[in-house]
Amino acid sequence: QVLLVESGGAGVQPGRSLRLSCAASGFTFSSYPMHWVRQAPGKGLEWVAAISYDGNNKYYAASVKGRFTVSRDNSKKTLYLQMDSLRLEDTAVYYCAREEAAAGFDHWGQGTLVTVSS
Amino acid sequence: SYEVTQPSSVSVSPGQTARITCSGDALPKKYAYWYQQKSGQAPVLVIYEDAKRPSGIPERFSGSSSGTMATLTISGAQVEDEADYYCYSTDSSGHHGVFGGGTKLTVL
Numbered sequence: 001q002v003l004l005v006e007s008g009g010a011g012v013q014p015g016r017s018l019r020l021s022c023a024a025s026g027f028t029f030s031s032y033p034m035h036w037v038r039q040a041p042g043k044g045l046e047w048v049a050a051i052s053y054d055g056n057n058k059y060y061a062a063s064v065k066g067r068f069t070v071s072r073d074n075s076k077k078t079l080y081l082q083m084d085s086l087r088l089e090d091t092a093v094y095y096c097a098r099e100e101a102a103a104g105f106d107h108w109g110q111g112t113l114v115t116v117s118s
Numbered sequence: 119s120y121e122v123t124q125p126s127s128v129s130v131s132p133g134q135t136a137r138i139t140c141s142g143d144a145l146p147k148k149y150a151y152w153y154q155q156k157s158g159q160a161p162v163l164v165i166y167e168d169a170k171r172p173s174g175i176p177e178r179f180s181g182s183s184s185g186t187m188a189t190l191t192i193s194g195a196q197v198e199d200e201a202d203y204y205c206y207s208t209d210s211s212g213h214h215g216v217f218g219g220g221t222k223l224t225v226l
Contacts, residue, residue: 035215037161037217044202044204044217044218044219044220045153045155045161045204045206045217045220046217047206047214047215047216047217050213050215057213059213059214060214061119061214061215062119095160095161102149102166102167103166103167103170103172104151104153104163104166104167104172104206105151105153105161105163105206106163106166106172108160108161108162109160110160111160
């Protein structure tokens with residue numbers, strides 16, 4: 001079955017960096033665009049970033065553009081989110097999600113918590 | 119930046135029809151997607167491409183879209199449908215996603 005497992009969440013100070021990973025299994029990872037979505041405590045969902053199936057195209061929300069970098073290693077079936085210059089407002093649960101061709105995010109991971117605090 | 123707007127809350131009695139709206143300027147040209155999120159859980163897709171229902175989603179969930187508004191309808195809402203519902207779409211470029219603020223559905 002399709003499984004997405006995020007890792008790498010931690011408590012960090014403002015200005016520091018963190019890299020999240022999302023390990024995929026149960027499907028042909030290299031065929032699917034992937035996304036990162038986050039949810040601040042008690043708040044709604046926020047789309048963060050997307051990457052094409054081959055990694056050649058990347059898109060970011062305005063709130064993270066220039067600070068976050070999405071990437072993937074199809075040989076390792078893993079999606080990444082490099083987060084630099086972290087801010088207090090980046091505190092959230094970060095989910096990775098698979099995009100089924102124009103059919104939405106059909107599978108999500110369980111999320112990993114990032115806490116930015118001084 | 120582009121936004122889509124939902125009501126913050128909707129409340130119905132069990133068996134009634136719940137309707138949750140989502141408005142956005144790009145919706146005439148971009149699909150709306152609906153996600154259900156129960157407390158402490160990851161979101162689940164309930165409607166895609168405005169009106170299509172994934173396998174495993176009950177038939178009481180339906181979607182429609184007209185002009186700048188998309189609507190999620192839950193016909194005969196049940197207590198287990200209590201959740202937060204999020205509308206999702208993209209901007210006119212199709213490259214940047216956006217979620218609505220979420221609608222808390224209460225069924226009691």
